[in-house]
Amino acid sequence: MRDWSQYTPAQMRRAIRQGEYQGPTAGLCMCFAQCNLIALPKALAYDFLLFAQRNSRACPVLEVSDAGSRRLEWLAQDLDLARDFPRYRLYEQGELAGEYTDAEALWRPDLVSFLIGCSFSFEGALLEAGLPVRHIEQGRNVPMYRTNIPCRPAGAFYGNMVVSMRPMTPAQAIRAANVTAAMPRVHGAPIHLGDPSALGIRDIDRPDYGDPVELRSGEIPVFWPCGVTPQNVVTQAKPPFAVTHAPGHMLITDIPNSGLKD
Numbered sequence: 001m002r003d004w005s006q007y008t009p010a011q012m013r014r015a016i017r018q019g020e021y022q023g024p025t026a027g028l029c030m031c032f033a034q035c036n037l038i039a040l041p042k043a044l045a046y047d048f049l050l051f052a053q054r055n056s057r058a059c060p061v062l063e064v065s066d067a068g069s070r071r072l073e074w075l076a077q078d079l080d081l082a083r084d085f086p087r088y089r090l091y092e093q094g095e096l097a098g099e100y101t102d103a104e105a106l107w108r109p110d111l112v113s114f115l116i117g118c119s120f121s122f123e124g125a126l127l128e129a130g131l132p133v134r135h136i137e138q139g140r141n142v143p144m145y146r147t148n149i150p151c152r153p154a155g156a157f158y159g160n161m162v163v164s165m166r167p168m169t170p171a172q173a174i175r176a177a178n179v180t181a182a183m184p185r186v187h188g189a190p191i192h193l194g195d196p197s198a199l200g201i202r203d204i205d206r207p208d209y210g211d212p213v214e215l216r217s218g219e220i221p222v223f224w225p226c227g228v229t230p231q232n233v234v235t236q237a238k239p240p241f242a243v244t245h246a247p248g249h250m251l252i253t254d255i256p257n258s259g260l261k262d
Contacts, residue, residue, distance in 0.1 A: 004028055009076065009252045013084045022086045022101050024141040024210075024248040026133075030124040033186065033257055034250035035062060035075065036116040036227030037085060038234070039243040042067045045112040047155025051233070052114065054152040058161050058229040060185050062255075065113035075115060075253040082107045087246035089231070094238030099246055106243050116227040117186035118250050119164050121257050125179050126166075134167050134213040141248035142166070143207035144226050148200030149191075151233065159233035162208070163191060163199065163223040167215045173222045180224065185260045192223040199223065209247035 004012065004021060009032045015021045025034055040048055045067075052059035063075050070081040081103075088103040089096060100106065119142070123133045135142045142164050149161040168176055173193050181189035196204045204221055205212045209228055215221065228247045245251070 009254050010078050012252045013076070013079060016086050017080060017083045019101060025086065025250040025252060026120050026123065026142055026248065027136045029252045030127070031256055033062070033075070033253045033255045033260055034118040034120040035253060036118050036230070037081070037088075037113060037243070037245040037251060038116070038230040039081070039111040039113040040239060041108070041241055042110045042112050044156055044239055047157055048114060048230075051151070051154035051157040052116070054154050055161075055229070057187060057191065058151065058225040059227065060117040060187065061114055062117050062185060063115045065115075067112050068109040069113075070107065072115065075251070075255055077254070079251075081113050081251075085245045085251050086249040089244045089246050091231070091234045091239075091242040091244065093240055094235050103243055108241075111243065114230075115251065116230070117260070118227050119187050119224050120250060121186040121260060122180045122183045124257055125183070126176055129175060129179050131172050131176050131179070132166070132168060135211065138213055140211035140213055142210050143213055144209035144228050144247055145196070145199070145201045145223075146208045146232055151229065156239060157233055157237050159229075159236035161191075162226040162228040162232050164210075164226040165204070165207070165221045165223050167213065167219040168222050169218050170220060173220060176222060183257070183260055186257075187225045187227070190222050190224050194220045196221055
């Protein structure tokens, strides 16, 4: 059994590119930032950039690619946007058309990629503070939920926020809020503590994305804005074509998490 926890970001990207690793990336390269992806035709890129600016809690943009490029300038050098996420999703007219471990055949010369901050990037800081990260403990993907919180629309894009959840005691939740508030480029502080129904979540044990995790006695669910929000928006706004990551299957970058603190 390979110990992926010892891999550097560049080594993990190469392993993913070669098809050696295809799972969720929570707990990997804990000191380094991870990113969500949405790649859209250039004709829609300005609308999405404006949407992300208006909804920066859920969609904090870390970098934008040149049209058609599979490279980036800042987040990493040894990188291929079409091959370095463990899993991709293709949406056509807002419908999920397929899931792939390699998006090379899907890439178009007009695609503009948006790399969006991920809450996996603050989990190392939570663990260092002695706070629980249940999905890592249980070897699962983080649970994510569609909410009733409307995003501010922009151009062709509108829809509701998605949140990720980590169970904690109320005292731990307050400490976690202080830790994550210092990292607004990867969603910052929680958006809600406690009652899931206030967010329109009917069943905490049935996440819309990811896996359920154990909620123990004395704990409450703690919700953060989530970079899967663009995928929920795509299903509502129905752009003709979009490539995203599969939820929980992120790009591991060369940027230390310490570089994302406010």
